[in-house]
Amino acid sequence: MDIAVLIKQVPDTDEVKMDPEKGTMIRDGVGSLINPLDMNALEAALTLARRGGTVTVLSMGPAQAERALREALALGADRALLLSDRAFAGADTWATAKVLATLLDKTGPFDVILAGEKATDGETGQVGPEVATFLSIPFATYVSRIEASDEGITVRRTVEEGYQHLRLPCPCLLTVLHDLNEPSMPTLAGKKRGRRAQVERFGLDDLALDRSDVGLSGSPTRVVRIAHPKISRRTAFFGGKDLDAGIEQVIGLLREKALLQGGCRS
Template sequence: MDIIVCVKQVPDTTEVKIDPATNTLIRQGVPSIVNPFDKNALEAALQLREKHGGKVTVISMGPPQAKDALKECVAMGADEALLISDRAFGGADTLATSYTLAAAIRKVAKFDIILCGKQAIDGDTAQVGPEIAEHLGISQLTYVAKIGVNGEVVTVEREHEDGYEVIETKLPVLLTVVKSINEPRFPTVRGTMKANRKEIPVWTAADLVVQEQRLGLKGSPTQVRKIFTPKQRTQGVIIQRDTARESVAELMQKLTDAKIV
């Protein structure tokens, strides 16, 4: 079984800063991590490989430093890693990103399952995975919490707020997974040594069969008009009087003064 896992290097959420002039995330000097949901996707891929055999290839689109994220994935157990990096890809929204990743996957050519995290923690759109499936013309199942493979048939449990939906489809398929599907393993010493020696191939726009106008900012119909950091909320007021009646009376007075009631 050949499995492709799409991963993204994202800023550590505790360190996110926004450039007020460009309305974009400031990534320089900010610690980066592998998107947590993508780690769940990689763990699901490794478990499928352990059960059915095959190969796990990890792909990421990003700047050169995204190699660090790919090497961490290799240290966890991925067989191969590939970086898609080019200035032409800069400023891509989810549509342009998924188009570029789909082009890279077509070049890889051999796959049975594509796995993605349900969303990236920096954008929270949950769009890239399903859009890749649309570009490739294959089935997609999202919010997957359990995966079973029997020959060419894939059975999944799809997570909902009130339960699970069991769905079957045939290979090839793209799956996006939720956090509850597993607990990602830690990199091993042997895996880390392998990752340190690993040369990560880098594909540019020239290496892919793509239309230039569909890449990066040119191929992104999404326009960000404004982005800002919300003001930090002040701590609430604790009301504690001798009796419940007195506490309620003071609370109602404060709500009235604030014109809430």
């Protein structure tokens, strides 16, 4: 079974910054890591491949995304592909999915394509299903269990009502949740292999796509305004000898809002 894993290098959550003019994320000089849910997808791919098969990881991003791919190689992936070109910059989920699907079609075929349910820097959950749509293959989201057989892939989806069980033919695409597995840590031998292994690079000229199909030009959605939430609440702290006064103030506020009636019993 040949498996592809879509991984994304995302900024550390506490360091995310936005360009107010372009409406795009500022990634230069920001610490980064592999999107956590993509690590679950990679672990699932490595588990499936132990029955016989290969694992290919691919990512679209700036040159620094090579570090994420090398980490995946250190964990056991067989092949790493990097889509990096200034023409891809500013892509929304649609333009990103189109480029990823084009490379998957060029370097495949793959029996299963895996990805995290969503990325921490976007939270849309759109890229996986859009890739499947471009490739015209079935897909399942919110996957929390995977079983492979000669008939195809059986998955359990975690949905609001409980669990849903589906059987999909191969090829198919799955986006996974945290509770699918526990990602492994690389071994020393794996880290050495990850540093030495080749990362194959692809740009716009390697794909049968027009410049207007990719990046900001090929993105049907735009960020037109960025709003930062303002915290307007006023917090008061009481302790020590002021504690009783604080309790009385809280009781008074609760009564004022008709949330407390009568006296307060200790």
